[in-house]
Structure formats: structure tokens, C-alpha cells
Amino acid sequence: GLERALFLEADRMRAPRITDENLRNQVDVVKEEIRLNVLNRPYGGFPWILLPPVLYRTFPNAHNGYGDFTELEQADMDDCAQFFDTYYAPANAVLTVAGDISIDDAEELVERHFGDVPARPAPQRPSFAEPPPSGELRGEHADPHAPLPALAVGYRMPDPVNELDGYLANLVLAAVLAEGDGSRLQQRLVHREPLVTDIDAACGLFGPFEARDPDTFIVTAMHSPEVGQDRVLAAVDEELDKLAGAPPSDQELAKVTARWVAGLHREHDRLIARTLAFGSLELLYGDPGLAHSLPDRISAVTPDAVAAAAKALRPDSRAVLTVTPAGGDQ
Template identity: 70%
Template sequence: MISPDIHRFTCSNGLRVLLAPDSGLGLVAVSVHYDVGFRSEPEGRTGFAHLFEHLMFQGSESLEKLAHFRHVQGSGGSFNGSTHPDYTDYFEVLPSAALERALFLEADRMRAPRITEENLRNQVDVVKEEIRLNVLNRPYGGFPWITLPPVLYQTFPNAHNGYGDFSELESATVEDCASFFDTYYAPSNAVLTIAGEFEVDTAIALVEKHFGDVPARPRPVRPDFGEPAPESQRTGNVVDAHAPLPALAVGYRLPDPVSDLDGYLASHVLGAVLTEGDASRLQQRMVHTEPLVVEVNARCGLMGAPLDSRDPDTFVFTAIHTDEVASEKVLAVVDEELERLAETGPDETELARVSARWAAALHGNHDRLVSRALDYGATELLHGSAELVAELPERIGAVTANQVAEAAAAKRTTARAVQTVTPGGQQ
């Protein structure tokens, strides 16, 4: 896994294909990453990219509604899909005997998905239940991935709620779906990844057989979602009817993960030095020594994982604290610790801790075949190189104390968003 055996080719319709054969223990994983996420959905249609992801499971020319699920599971496999700011992925992991079947299923919906009014209405209802489950009916639902962006960002693509408003989900039409598919789901706008137990030559032939005649369509021009960083501290507050304790999120802009990867990774190390493990600086001080907060976290990425989107990306600090501790106090301690790190940087042990845990976490993630396939596919899509995944432990290990100090210094109080959560009393 440290040096993955990756083969790549491009079909005549522009579909990029990655093959990562290895000892998959009798399993194979197939994923398709489309280069469109919720940052690309039109104004007035918040939540549309995710809703559309649901519709891609609802049947295609050769497959009735429910057939996709039944064929994957009835072949011994599992499936899912997920919508991110810059991409949408679809994937399945199955016994290796089902490789051709998985390719058939993905190709059929890339070629000719069947989008009907009835399925659209049904999936709007399902998505609304998903939002009730994950956001509306629980404490800290959508905190901070939905609540922080409108404070930190000012343009619609970066600021809006990717899960969507109910009224906008309800107003989605079959015509919207057709136009979204034609624009963004072109084979030239996707990366197909196959990982696990298979022969490379066989897989190439099967990909050509099933995807080769998906008609080519132009690859959409990818918009630049860049916007200026804040020039002063922005603040916002939400009342959370279910939350028992106040919470705080602070968002900072990150270096461009593609053009300044090492700068971005320095911020990852910064986050880990601050909050990963009991010996990290903020865990020690804010959770154990003083103690000010119930939990604290600092990391790259709004969706919980670093390197999951293009620029602009967010460095996020979150804390849940008691009523007795003012959010200003929590912020002041964060600023003090950032300042301390900006002055002297972390010591060698702190860097070694972060580096070893990153390596272990990467191995742990890649031990699951489907995670490995998804990591290759997303990294190929966002960075143009799946092999980068294998270089990351070394590059994390090479981050210096000075670089971390610079990353800390860049988290300026005058260029950030501070968003507080006030408990609404109801529980």
C-alpha cells in the first residue's frame, strides 16, 4: 500500500479509469467520482446535488427501481454514495466474482438514468427524513458544517446549506434533474476506480465493454469558487432547541490544498498538535488542566476529513462548553495557544506523535478496501494523482516546527468566523 500499483487509462469518451489491483481477499471495490458537488448547485436549489445523488439509485435504462440495490446486495455486496462540496461518489464493494456486474450497474446509470416524477417525490421525502434525523431532531445537528459556512463565506457556493431547505428541495423538478445530469454527469467529468482482486487486462476489457459506448459529452468548465478571505472577524449565533450546552465553532481559511499542499498539511499538523490525544495542547489545558470545555477539536475540513475539497477549504475549531464558561474565554485560550505555537512552534516529540498517528490512521483507513478505492478516486479527481495518497505520510513527517508556527500565525483573529450555539431550552 505504501507504493500502490496503480494503472490508469482514459476511455475514448473521456472517462478516466484507475486500476489498483492488490490482494483484495476475494473482494473488489468499484467507485465513480463525478466532479460536481454541492458548491455547484444552482441558487434556489439548495440540497440539489445530494438529492440528485439519491436519484441516481432509482433506476436506469436496464434497471427498474430497486434493481440496483438488489443486484449489488444479491451478489453479496454493499453500496453507498455521498455528496461533498466538490464531488459526488458512488461505490460498491463485492465478492470479486461480481466485478463485471458492478461495472454494468455503474455504466448503466452513467449512460441512461431513469428519472421520474414519482421517484423524485419519493426521494424528496426520504431526504427530508434524513435531514430531520441528522439535523433538525438532534442536538448540534449540522454543527458546524452547515452553521459555520454562512458566517465565514459570502458567496452562495461556499456559504449555503448543502443539505438544503425543505421548500427548495420540494420545488426541484424532473427538468432540473435532466439538466443537472446532462451538464455534470458526463463520462469526461468522472473518475472510475477499481481496487482489489482482479486481473488488470480483464478489467480493462470489461471497462471498455460496459463504459465504452457511454456517449461523450463536453466536460463542464469548472467554476472558480475562490472568494476573498474575511478582513475582519465575522460572528454569528444559532439557537439549538435540542442542545443542552453552549458550543462554539471558529473557522479560518486554509492554504489551497492543491497548489500549496505543504502549507495545507502544516495546518493539519497544527490541528493535531492542538487537539489530537490527551497530550495535545488544548486537550491538556482546556479539558484537563483548567478545565474549560467538555470537548474540543481542531482540524482541516468541514466534513470531518482533511483534503476532501478544493480551495477554499476551512480550518475548523469546535468546542462544547458549560454555561459557566463564556465563549470569549474559550476563544482567548485558543488565541493564546495559537500565539505560543506561532512564536516557538511545536517540539520534536509533538511532531513525531502526529506523524506516527497519521501513518497508523492511513493504514487503518486503507485496510478497508472500499475506503482505499474512494481515497484513490477522490485524490485523483482533486489532485490529479492517486499516488499522492502514498506520499502523504512522508510529507506529514517532513512538516517542520517553523511551518507549523507559520500555520498558527496565519490563524489571525481578524480573518475568521466565530459562530456560537445557544441552547434553546427544549430537550
Template identity: 50%
Template sequence: MGAEVETSILANGLRVVVLTDMSAPVVAVAVHYDVGFRSEPPGSTGFAHLFEHLMFQGSERLAKGELPRLIQGSGGIFNGFTRPDATVYFEQLPAGALELALFCEADRMRAPRITEENLANQIAVVKEEIRVNVLNQPYGGFPWLTDLPPLLFDTFANAHNGYGSFEDLDGASLEDVQRFFDSYYAPANAVVTIAGAAAPDAAIGAVERHFGDIPGRRAPARPSFAEGVLDGERRAERVDALAPLPALALGYRVPDPIGDEERYCATVLVASLLANGSASRLFDRLVRRDRLAADVGAMWGGLDSAWTSRDPTYLALVVHYPDEGLTDRIVSAVDAEIEAIAAGISVSELEPVLAQLTSEHWMQLDSKYALAVQAGFFEQQRGRPRLVFELADHLTAAAPLVGEVAAEWFAPRNRAVCTLLAGGAP
């Protein structure tokens, strides 16, 4: 797949990426704002995500409820999500509705319309989101929300709960909303990505038409969120009153995804060797052979993708198992597999992992909104949207570093181990 990639930058600082693929009459738009959980100060936990909800509450020329009606009424879908380093909004629509999506995104970048009533309404909705995904759900939020980040990181920016406390959410005011918008939702702090059936020049012209008159203002300087190296293994446990069986997470600090991209790519390979699917070493050992666990998997930054965060971030190996008494045996088995990888991996063992990662990457790009979202992350954080088509080459090139990275970054001193104890009826 070799879509044509064009980039541009408007006078107000808005960056534009267009990935043209005319094979189907479908187009997607993604808007990445360079703000996420990490930018929340103490007392404002959960605010970036709450703000994402508020961006759907109406804007200068769109009453509350109109954006969903217009986008879905064109035959399209939309959503938004918040990550440590970004807040992302996207639409995927019939190709003819591109202008409509750009109009909606531009209108709320220009002036969201947020009232006391809408703010109170969405605080209530976000609390229900937290109840359904965390408080009323066995294993809810484990280990990404409140378990690994405070063990792996020492600064508030990196360690706090990105969904937020109910107290902080209740304390959010319209002044906070305005200040947050003014600081972080400047055109110069955003990327608009279009993927699919849109000719490059026409698409860039349409972005210019809709976003060009949004006044430019300075993008906020991004502070350093860097942390020192871990001084040794950290451990914690907590009881989940709803979980019938325990779970275990091993979180590893990882190389800088951007500044040390080659080693980061090698980390992705190590994680896949260990825990990506039923051919992985840990599945074979913990699940199939030793029967210590029901399943094992790898999560990036505790979430979905290895390619959405800047430094510092982490990898979590998550294990569900029947009995707390097995914890030490599982950790020892993980260490043994890591040592084996550190001792040297043959090309013939890496080739299948590369083949698997390549297919998984293509599978992700099967939908146009996923393509727009990933290319948008690469533009936002690296200025390299074409990386979305070159990832497999970079992973392949990192193969010689696998042993070194396994030895250095997957050592016990560089990790946190968190056990979720079963407090629910088995």
C-alpha cells in the first residue's frame, strides 16, 4: 500500500496531512491536539478527557447535538479519545461529506460553546463512564489507570489517574474550560489529517477554506516530562473487591520512542517475542506448558498502541492466573524467558514475529479512520506521517538490538510489579 502523502501548514500554524487512496468512496478526518493527561496540574485530574467530552457539546454555528446528527446523517461515524500526549477527534464518512466534517471540526476549533448546564451534564456522563469501565467492573482500570503509573513514575504529570477523581471533576469550572481551550486548542497546537478518497490539492484547499480564518495564537511550550531511571524494582498490590481471580502486571520503563527510536523498535520486538499471541514465549510457557496462567498479553502505556506516546512511557505484561500463590513462579518464568532473549535470538526466531507485526499493522490500516489517526500521531510527535507506511522496515532494522535491549531494559531493576488480589467470590 503506497498512498500518496502530502503535507502543508496554514498561516495560523495548523498542520495538514493528506493520505490519498481512491480505492473506495470513503474518507476520514482526524484532528490531534497536543494535550493529554500529562498536561493536567494537581487538582485537575481527568480534565483533558472531560474537555474532550465538552468539544461535542456545540460550537459557534452548531447547537448541542447537531454535530452527531450531521455526521451520522451523512452516513458517517465519529468519536474522540484522550491519551497521555494527545486528544484526538475523528470522523469517517462517505467521500462527498468531507467538507461537512471539516466544517464541524473547524467550528469547534474556532469556538466551542460550553455552558454551565453542558459542563454539569458531561461531568455526570464522565462519572458514569468511570463507573462502567472501572468502579463497577472486575479488573477495571488494571493496571493502566492507578496501578502502574504511580509505581513507574515519580512526577504528578506521569503518575496520576487520567480519568480523574470525582472531586477534581466536580471542581471543574467554566473558567477552567476557557483557560484550557485558550492554552491548548490553538491551531498551531493541532494537526488535521485526511485519509482516503480526497485529492491532495483539493483536500488542502478545503482545510484552508474552513480553518484558515481561525486566528493564530501561540502554541504552548511543551514542558519536559522526563524522569530519572528507576532505582530498583518497585512492588505493590491491591485488592479488587469484584475480581474472582488474581491478575499480575509487570511494567517496564522503555527507551524514548522518538529520541531512541531504534531501541524502542527493538523493545516492540522483545514484547512481541514475549507476549504477542499464542506463538509467544510466555504463552507457550505460562499457559500451554506450565499451566500457571489463563492468559498473558502486552499493553503499551497500559493502552492500545505502541505508537501514541512520547517519552517517558512503559510496557505492561499482564497475566491472569488462578492463584496468588503462583506469583513468584510466574515472575521467575518471565525473567527466565527475558534472559534467554538477552542471551541471543536467532534471525529465524525473529522473522515470524516480524511477519506477525507487519500483518497486524496492515490490519490496523484497513480502516481509513485508523490510518488518519496513526498518521496524525506520527505528524504530531515526529513530523513524519509517512512512517505509517514504513514501520515494518524500522522494526526489521532494529532486530540486531533485541538482545541488548532485553538485557538492559527488561531487567528487574527497571520495572514495577503489581498484583491485583481477588476480593470477589470465585
């Protein structure tokens, strides 16, 4: 129940049991997770690990969040204790409780279990800002498990916190481009002139509202070896140019935003998803209530805003990652 969950989280925040044995066990767990999710599966880490070091230049934005095995093995108990003391503090945490509860009872339980957790100052929140690329950046990754070549194209997006309307226009643009069989890239590159076996467009390496600035607009595609990536890139650029010069019709936009809004309502019907959304939006915006106003904000995105978002995705300010099969005969 709620009280047990609060007790466990408060106990973890109060005094974790950091021992060398526990640390080694957790390092082994993470290494096995990397083997399963990245090293031993087709397109492992594509694009969320492989694209950032091509698009970004600073360590916080470009590095592999998992860490490589050497870095993991170098972690020691002092590192863990310092991280805990710096970041795992009440002043740096958001506790979200949602569901069929009494607010007064929930507050009493939170105070009972968290009230004696030692206070520590919140760490200074750093800026991860860096200039956008001044030209096209290219990278390549050889994948021993990939059956087909793939590419990921990354662009910088508007600041999700300080330029929310521009950010939402990019969310809608991604759906116009690649959500559903009727979307522009699906229609052209999968159906009319089949250059790819799969194509997608998305905001955020892990989805929208998961990161502060800088965030990433991504187009990914898988294609046969007979189709050169430049043909795919040229088609993507042409579709973006069309949208930049002629905004989507009201009817096309209404279909896309209706799907987005329905998806939000469907997602937030699930208690765990609603709870996570409240917490994420509190962290990013200081406003968990944004979860309730996002559907109206997305519905208000205009055709001109989508055209402006498309115009900003320029070939001379992007990263292109190529994944090449490297496993011998495919």
C-alpha cells in the first residue's frame, strides 16, 4: 500500500546501504543490461546512445549515459556516497502521490516517513546549453547484428521549458511527418516510392518532456543496401521544404492533433502514467497541472507554427548517423 511505498522510499533517501559487495553487484547488473539492450541486439543504442555524440559537443549532452564497462568498473564507494550526498536529498526530489487517496491522510504519511530525513541543500542546476551545429555533422556505427542499414537524423529543438509553444509545434510536426500510414513520410517513402522499410519521427531521445534544453528532433529510417542514404535524406529534406513553404491544411492538422490529444487522454487514464507525468512536469516546469492543459495547448498549434518548425530543420544544422551492418552475410 501507500504507506509501505513511502516507508521504502524514505528509508532509501535517509541512509542507503552502500557496501563494496552491493556496488559490485549493481555494476554487474548494469553491465548485463548493456549487453542485453545494446551490445547483443540489432540496432542496440540506436539512436539514443549513438546519435548524441554526433550532434552534440559537450560531455553532458554527448556522452553515453550507461557508461562503458571500464568507467563502470572504476566506480567506487566514495563516488556513490558523494553522488548520494549531493543529489539524493529532499530538496532535490519531487514526491508524487496520485490515486484514490485522502490528501490529508497522504500528507500525514509523507510527514511521518520523510519528516526526519536529514535536510541537505539542493545542488545548483547546471546549464547544458551549447550552440547548434554550424554545418552538417556525420557519424557512422558498424552494427554486427543489424540486418539492414539505418540512419538517424538529429536536429536541435526549441527549449522545451522557455519555448513551449515552439516545442509543441515540433511534436505536431513529427506526427504530420511520420505518425500513421497517412503521414507524409510514410506515404512517400514506404508506399509511393518505397525507399525504406521503416521510418519514424519523434521529439526527444526518450520521448517528449523528458529533458531540458537542449532536446533533439529525430528522424530514423531503415532501408535496403541498394538504397543510398542520400536518397532518403533528399526525400526527407523535400518533404520538410514542402511543409515550410505550404503549411498543412486545417483538416490534416486537425486529424494529427486529435490523435495526439486522444493519445494523451488514453495515456493519462493509466494511474502510473498520470503519476509520472505529474512528477516530470513538476521537475521541468514547476507545474504538474500542465498535464491537464497540454491537450488544449496541442490543439491550439497552428499550421503556420508547424511550417515554421519544419523550416527550422535545416540540412546545414543537423547530425546524420549511419548504421552499417557488419555481421558478414546478412
